[in-house]
Amino acid sequence: MTDVYALSSVDELGPVLKDYDRTLMVTDSNASKLVDLPSSSIVLPPGECEKRWESVDRILSRALELSLARDSVFIGFGGGVILDMASFASSVYMRGARLVLVPTTLLSMVDATLGGKTGFDYHGIKNLVGTFYPAEAVLIVPDTLRTLPESEFRSGLGEVVKHAFLSKDRKLHEFLIENHDAIMARKSDVLSEMIRLSLEVKIWYITRDPEEKKGIRSALNLGHTFGHALESLRGFSVSHGEGVAWGMHKAFRAGVELGVTPEDFASSAVSLLELYGFDGDESIADDEFSRYLAAIRSDKKKSGGSVKFVLMEGQGLPVLTPLADEDIRKAVSC
Amino acid sequence: MTDVYALSSVDELGPVLKDYDRTLMVTDSNASKLVDLPSSSIVLPPGECEKRWESVDRILSRALELSLARDSVFIGFGGGVILDMASFASSVYMRGARLVLVPTTLLSMVDATLGGKTGFDYHGIKNLVGTFYPAEAVLIVPDTLRTLPESEFRSGLGEVVKHAFLSKDRKLHEFLIENHDAIMARKSDVLSEMIRLSLEVKIWYITRDPEEKKGIRSALNLGHTFGHALESLRGFSVSHGEGVAWGMHKAFRAGVELGVTPEDFASSAVSLLELYGFDGDESIADDEFSRYLAAIRSDKKKSGGSVKFVLMEGQGLPVLTPLADEDIRKAVSC
Numbered sequence: 019m020t021d022v023y024a025l026s027s028v029d030e031l032g033p034v035l036k037d038y039d040r041t042l043m044v045t046d047s048n049a050s051k052l053v054d055l056p057s058s059s060i061v062l063p064p065g066e067c068e069k070r071w072e073s074v075d076r077i078l079s080r081a082l083e084l085s086l087a088r089d090s091v092f093i094g095f096g097g098g099v100i101l102d103m104a105s106f107a108s109s110v111y112m113r114g115a116r117l118v119l120v121p122t123t124l125l126s127m128v129d130a131t132l133g134g135k136t137g138f139d140y141h142g143i144k145n146l147v148g149t150f151y152p153a154e155a156v157l158i159v160p161d162t163l164r165t166l167p168e169s170e171f172r173s174g175l176g177e178v179v180k181h182a183f184l185s186k187d188r189k190l191h192e193f194l195i196e197n198h199d200a201i202m203a204r205k206s207d208v209l210s211e212m213i214r215l216s217l218e219v220k221i222w223y224i225t226r227d228p229e230e231k232k233g234i235r236s237a238l239n240l241g242h243t244f245g246h247a248l249e250s251l252r253g254f255s256v257s258h259g260e261g262v263a264w265g266m267h268k269a270f271r272a273g274v275e276l277g278v279t280p281e282d283f284a285s286s287a288v289s290l291l292e293l294y295g296f297d298g299d300e301s302i303a304d305d306e307f308s309r310y311l312a313a314i315r316s317d318k319k320k321s322g323g324s325v326k327f328v329l330m331e332g333q334g335l336p337v338l339t340p341l342a343d344e345d346i347r348k349a350v351s352c
Numbered sequence: 353m354t355d356v357y358a359l360s361s362v363d364e365l366g367p368v369l370k371d372y373d374r375t376l377m378v379t380d381s382n383a384s385k386l387v388d389l390p391s392s393s394i395v396l397p398p399g400e401c402e403k404r405w406e407s408v409d410r411i412l413s414r415a416l417e418l419s420l421a422r423d424s425v426f427i428g429f430g431g432g433v434i435l436d437m438a439s440f441a442s443s444v445y446m447r448g449a450r451l452v453l454v455p456t457t458l459l460s461m462v463d464a465t466l467g468g469k470t471g472f473d474y475h476g477i478k479n480l481v482g483t484f485y486p487a488e489a490v491l492i493v494p495d496t497l498r499t500l501p502e503s504e505f506r507s508g509l510g511e512v513v514k515h516a517f518l519s520k521d522r523k524l525h526e527f528l529i530e531n532h533d534a535i536m537a538r539k540s541d542v543l544s545e546m547i548r549l550s551l552e553v554k555i556w557y558i559t560r561d562p563e564e565k566k567g568i569r570s571a572l573n574l575g576h577t578f579g580h581a582l583e584s585l586r587g588f589s590v591s592h593g594e595g596v597a598w599g600m601h602k603a604f605r606a607g608v609e610l611g612v613t614p615e616d617f618a619s620s621a622v623s624l625l626e627l628y629g630f631d632g633d634e635s636i637a638d639d640e641f642s643r644y645l646a647a648i649r650s651d652k653k654k655s656g657g658s659v660k661f662v663l664m665e666g667q668g669l670p671v672l673t674p675l676a677d678e679d680i681r682k683a684v685s686c
Contacts, residue, residue, distance in 0.1 A: 071405065082475055085650075110444075113471065113482045114563065137447065141416055148447045149483060229448070316419075 019225070020132055020152045022217065024210060025159045028052055031120065034157065038118065040090040042081050044104035049096035049122045052162050058084050062100065069099045069139045071147075077107040081115075091116040094153075097123035097170070098130035098258070102145065105136035109151035117153040122162040124174025124209075125259055128181065128216040131156045133224040133235070143316055144246060150229050160209045169257055171204070175294050176259025178212060180240055180266060181219040183287055186334040190215040191290060198293060237336035240328040241265030244350065247313035251306065263291055267298025272341060272349040273329040283332050302350040310350065311343060353559070354466055354486045356551065358544060359493045362386055365454065368491065372452065374424040376415050378438035383430035383456045386496055392418050396434065403433045403473045405481075411441040415449075425450040428487075431457035431504070432464035432592070436479065439470035443485035451487040456496040458508025458543075459593055462515065462550040465490045467558040467569070477650055478580060484563050494543045503591055505538070509628050510593025512546060514574050514600060515553040517621055520668040524549045525624060532627060571670035574662040575599030578684065581647035585640065597625055601632025606675060606683040607663040617666050636684040644684065645677060 025031060031053060035041065043059035046068075050061050060080040062073050081092070092115055094104030101119050108117040121127040137148020163171065182191040193215055194201070200208040220238065227234035245265030249256045256264070270287055273279025291298065302310045314325055326338045341349075359365060365387060369375065377393035380402075384395050394414040396407050415426070426449055428438030435453050442451040455461040471482020497505065516525040527549055528535070534542040554572065561568035579599030583590045590598070604621055607613025625632065636644045648659055660672045675683075 071409070075405070078474065078481060082477070082480070110471075110481045110483055112480060113469065113484055135447065137444075140412065143416070146416070146446060147412060147444045149444055150447055 020134075021155045022132070023155060023157050025157055025161075027161045028159055031157065031159065035093060035118075038091040038093070038116075040084075040086060041093050042077075042084055042086055042090065043093045043095055044077055044100060044107070045095040046097075046100050049100065052122060052165075053095065062103075064097075064099070066099055066139070069103060071138060071140070074103055074107050074138055077103060078111060081107065081111050086111065086115060088112040088115055091118055094119045095122065096126070097121070098126040101126050101130045102135070102137050102148070105134070105151055105153065106138060106148055109136050109149040114151070117151065118155045118157070119153045120157045120159065122159070123166055123170050124163055124213075125170065125177060126174075127158055127160075127163075127213050128174060128220070129177045129258075132217060132220055133238075134228070142250070144250075152228075158210075158213060160206045160213065163204055163209060172295065173257035173259030175201075176241075176257075176261075176263040176296060178216045179290055179294055179296070180238075180262060181216045182290060183266070183330060184223065184237055184240060184334060184336060185215075185219045186222065188333060190219065191286075191333075194290060195293065233338050236326070236338055237328055240330070240336060241269055243314060243325060243327050244268040247310055248300070248302075250313040250316075251302075251310050260296065263294075263296035264298050264300060267291060267296070268349040269327060269329055272327070272345055273331075275348060276329070276345065278329045278331055278337065278339070280332055283330065287330070301352045304351070307347055307351075311346065314346065354468075355489045356466070357489065357491050359491055359495075361495045362493055365491065365493065369427060369452075372425040372427070372450075374418075374420060375427050376411075376418060376420055376424065377427045377429055378411055378434060378441070379429040380431075380434050383434065386456060386499075387429065396437075398431075398433070400433055400473070403437060405472060405474070408437055408441050408472055411437060412445055415441065415445050420445065420449060422446040422449055425452055428453045429456065430460070431455070432460040435460050435464045436469070436471050436482070439468070439485055439487065440472060440482055443470050443483040448485065451485065452489045452491070453487040454491045454493065456493075457500055457504050458497055458547075459504065459511060460508075461492055461494075461497075461547050462508060462554070463511045463592075466551060466554055467572075468562070476584065478583070486562075492544075492547060494540045494547065497538055497543060506629065507591035507593030509535075510575075510591075510595075510597040510630060512550045513624055513628055513630070514572075514596055515550045516624060517600070517664060518557065518571055518574060518668060518670060519549075519553045520556065522667060524553065525620075525667075528624060529627065567672050570660070570672055571662055574664070574670060575603055577648060577659060577661050578602040581644055582634070582636075584647040584650075585636075585644050594630070597628075597630035598632050598634060601625060601630070602683040603661060603663055606661070606679055607665075609682060610663070610679065612663045612665055612671065612673070614666055617664065621664070635686045638685070641681055641685075645680065648680065 046062045046064040048064045092108035094101040108115045119131045121131045134150045134152030136151050137145035140146035223235050241262040245261030249261040270284040274284050324340045327341050328336050380396045380398040382398045426442035428435040442449045453465045455465045468484045468486030470485050471479035474480035531542050557569050575596040579595030583595040604618040608618050658674045661675050662670050
């Protein structure tokens with residue numbers, strides 16, 4: 019399993035990375051500002067649009083140019099897009115080189131670094147091409163979050179809140195209520211604890227189902243099926259965390275409607291979402307619903323032709339279920 | 353582990369494949385002549401030159417066009433090139449779909465189907481990009497070998513002979529001496545037994561080191577480092593098995609020269625190679641030796657910068673070792 023280390027500042031990174039022999043640092047022009055770049059690095063343009071084969075191709079070419087071997091180390095340094103691509107490239111270079119990840123966004127700290135999902139977007143579908151390839155180490159530096167744009171910070175919070183619902187206890191839920199102001203002020207020690215609690219939840223699910231084959235890990239997709247389709251419909255102008263938060267609103271609505279989700283659990287969950295500014299007000303108009311449905315159908319989590327949604331039966335009790343088109347319409351309409 | 357089934361004729365294939373629900377058959381225009389193609393198939397041009405990202409891209413696009421899900425089945429039907437690409441595509445489609453392989457060449461029956469190596473060529477380096485992804489089932493139909501061109505049949509024999517040296521006992525070696533004529537006449541039952549004995553050897557090595565991390569599985573590369581570099585130098589005009597057979601001659605020569613390989617083992621091995629028409633006479637001229645060395649250095653099996661060769665200490669006793677440039681030169685020169 020992946021080792022997670024917390025570093026108190028970016029300055030500690032250089033000495034830690036020096037311990038690795040032959041490396042290639044993969045980053046983008048945003049994240050690269052946070053660190054002194056080593057000479058064996060590749061800096062890609064930032065953004066989800068760049069998450070495609072051509073970028074992976076550039077990483078692999080650079081690795082080859084540097085004569086990297088199977089025991090060389092790919093170091094992903096950046097947000098989820100960079101980490102997913104660096105991880106994918108590492109997983110296929112000579113059928114698998116070594117991999118270390120340094121997430122620099124809240125979303126990637128709590129979402130992209132653990133569990134080994136790698137990939138890139140293909141024909142407009144997020145992460146359609148990918149592998150399972152856990153990093154040998156993840157280095158968390160909460161320091162790097164200080165300069166993170168507000169929208170990206172919020173995007174990460176969407177996933178943290180999701181983990182609060184999926185947790186077997188209410189510890190993270192309570193923590194998020196009690197420390198709301200310190201979190202929004204990005205106090206390093208509070209963020210560290212929040213990230214730790216959030217990763218604990220994620221680890222609970224992925225260790226029980228590393229390759230998403232038993233329907234356990236799939237619970238981490240709470241809000242994702244509704245949310246991805248919105249992101250896809252709006253051409254990725256909705257951030258991942260916002261999409262997931264919106265999707266959770268819809269999943270609670272569908273769950274209550276179908277008698278799966280207890281009303282008091284749903285209302286407490288909705289309160290936490292709203293405390294963090296995720297209102298879920300956006301709705302899918304009738305004339306765009308067919309396009310929305312098509313986006314859901316092409317969601318990669320479908321199995322044997324049917325798309326499964328994660329609904330909640332209560333705290334830490336996810337359940338996977340297909341939904342009728344009419345139930346989806348009810349959940350996402352005004 | 354992969355299940356291996358032997359079918360007595362291609363006609364049995366249709367009913368067997370019908371048991372799988374949603375499939376994509378990946379084949380090339382040579383192999384496709386052997387079977388009634390299902391409608392959900394993709395036929396690629398044949399040949400090693402096609403073993404590149406663009407072909408994988410076409411397979412993935414077709415899978416997407418057919419709305420395949422993670423539990424759909426990619427069926428590789430053809431020689432090693434097709435099987436490696438179908439396997440790679442299957443391993444990355446939605447982070448891993450199901451995979452069944454039907455090899456139609458001797459080389460792919462004994463070499464490419466077991467052990468889960470997938471991949472494609474990249475910047476002129478064979479299989480530089482790939483994954484480990486064992487098929488759930490391999491269907492062997494010796495029937496398909498009847499129309500195989502002589503050169504391709506010989507190419508497969510090169511790997512079979514290699515397995516005779518790597519085997520812990522001399523069973524396969526003796527079988528190849530005793531049944532030479534029946535093998536060359538492609539008698540189905542004799543080929544079946546030869547393939548079975550050959551796969552037993554391969555399985556012995558791969559089950560002890562599935563991801564080639566312990567230096568055990570690497571023994572299967574006997575002849576490959578010398579041979580791949582020759583293939584690379586000659587622009588892939590040398591067949592894989594011929595390259596490997598030539599490489600084994602060189603490995604025995606280097607081994608004897610360095611006192612690693614007993615002379616009587618080497619001479620018995622060389623006799624078997626010669627019985628099957630692999631003479632190893634070709635040599636690397638002085639003025640092309642630097643290019644040959646460069647091809648060796650870029651061999652993907654190098655680790656931490658040094659390329660390791662497989663030498664033999666006797667029957668079933670491979671050893672991995674780096675070689676000095678001068679020792680390589682002695683082995684491959686006239």
